[in-house]
Amino acid sequence: MSEYLAEAIFSGAYQPGDFVPRELDLCERFKLNRSAVRSDLRQLVDTGIIERISGHGSKVREYADWQILDPAVTEWMTRYAAPNPMIQREILSFRLDVEPYVAMTAARRATAHDLVAIEDAFEGMRRTLHHVDDPEIRQRHSDNDVAFHAAIFKATHNIVWAQLSHILRPSIYLLISMSNVQTSEPEESLERHRLLMEHIRGRRPNEAFLAAQAVLAGTASALGIEAGASTLGQHLTLQG
Known part of the structure; x- marks a missing residue:
């Protein structure tokens, strides 16, 4: 019941x-x-x-x-929230406010091991990009996309960020899986992810911040959600 x-x-x-x-x-x-x-x-x-x-x-x-960090709530969100644009907007708002800073921190702290995890996830996305008509491969593509973002959280070497990405993984998966189905520009989306990876690998925090914003703006566009209003860093002057 x-x-x-x-x-x-x-x-x-x-x-x-x-x-x-x-x-x-x-x-x-x-x-x-x-x-x-x-x-x-x-x-x-x-x-x-x-x-x-x-x-x-x-x-x-x-x-x-709502206690969205409760495992039962995140599970319900993943299974049932796809038709609900308000919940999609709330999840995206969180990601817009947080992930650019996570990417900036990862660009400063990522180790070689972290970079391998990010690159492996990206390669998984690249291999499955043109086969998403197959439901099994589409799920694999989304799994790799989630792993890509989770690896960036982990690369901050901040235990809170790493644990938070794990707890929120089901709700992040909800947005990623939906946007990967609805996007009209899969190659451009992959390229935005590649640029984010390259800026982290090149230890360019400011560029990583902006690249993360671009990735999420693409997600918002695919879902038909307004992206800019909730972004904490929209008026931020980045320092070197």
């Missing part, structure tokens, strides 16, 4: 402020007793997705209240 509600909420069928079906209606629909329904609702309450309002039922909370 919790999966049914999670799918309805994450896909946008129920928006923040909407009430989900009442306990008795859920009992009847899923042939469950009230204790089982309350247990499933508790999972959504504990992760900040809904709140129980005495005498009224359960209401979807604002996105800012």
Whole structure:
């Protein structure tokens, strides 16, 4: 039952402020007793997705209240949020605000081992670029794309960044897999990734920052999402 509600909420069928079906209606629909329904609702309450309002039922909370770092929430996001442009926009906003700084730091700190991981992921993307009509190869391409970005996070040698990329991997995968399907310029996207890799390898932090912005602007364009408004570094004067 919790999966049914999670799918309805994450896909946008129920928006923040909407009430989900009442306990008795859920009992009847899923042939469950009230204790089982309350247990499933508790999972959504504990992760900040809904709140129980005495005498009224359960209401979807604002996105800012969701515990998006909880493994259950990131899993639901990956499985069910593809139709929801608001959630896509929130994930992209995070990446726009953070990843250019991550790329800048990686350009300063990456070791030879880190560069090999980034290059291996890039080569995996390159090999599968023109075969994405095959669902299995398309998934492999997206897996390599996620690995590319995760390797850049790891190359910062900051434990928080590295762990955060691991926790958010499912939600990042959501955007990457969708943008790889929807993009009309796969070669240009690959070239933007190559330039980002080259700037990190060449220890050019400022250029890596801008290259990461360009990669994410391409993702935003493929998804039809406005990219610029939330970028923390849009007015930043970069120092050498």
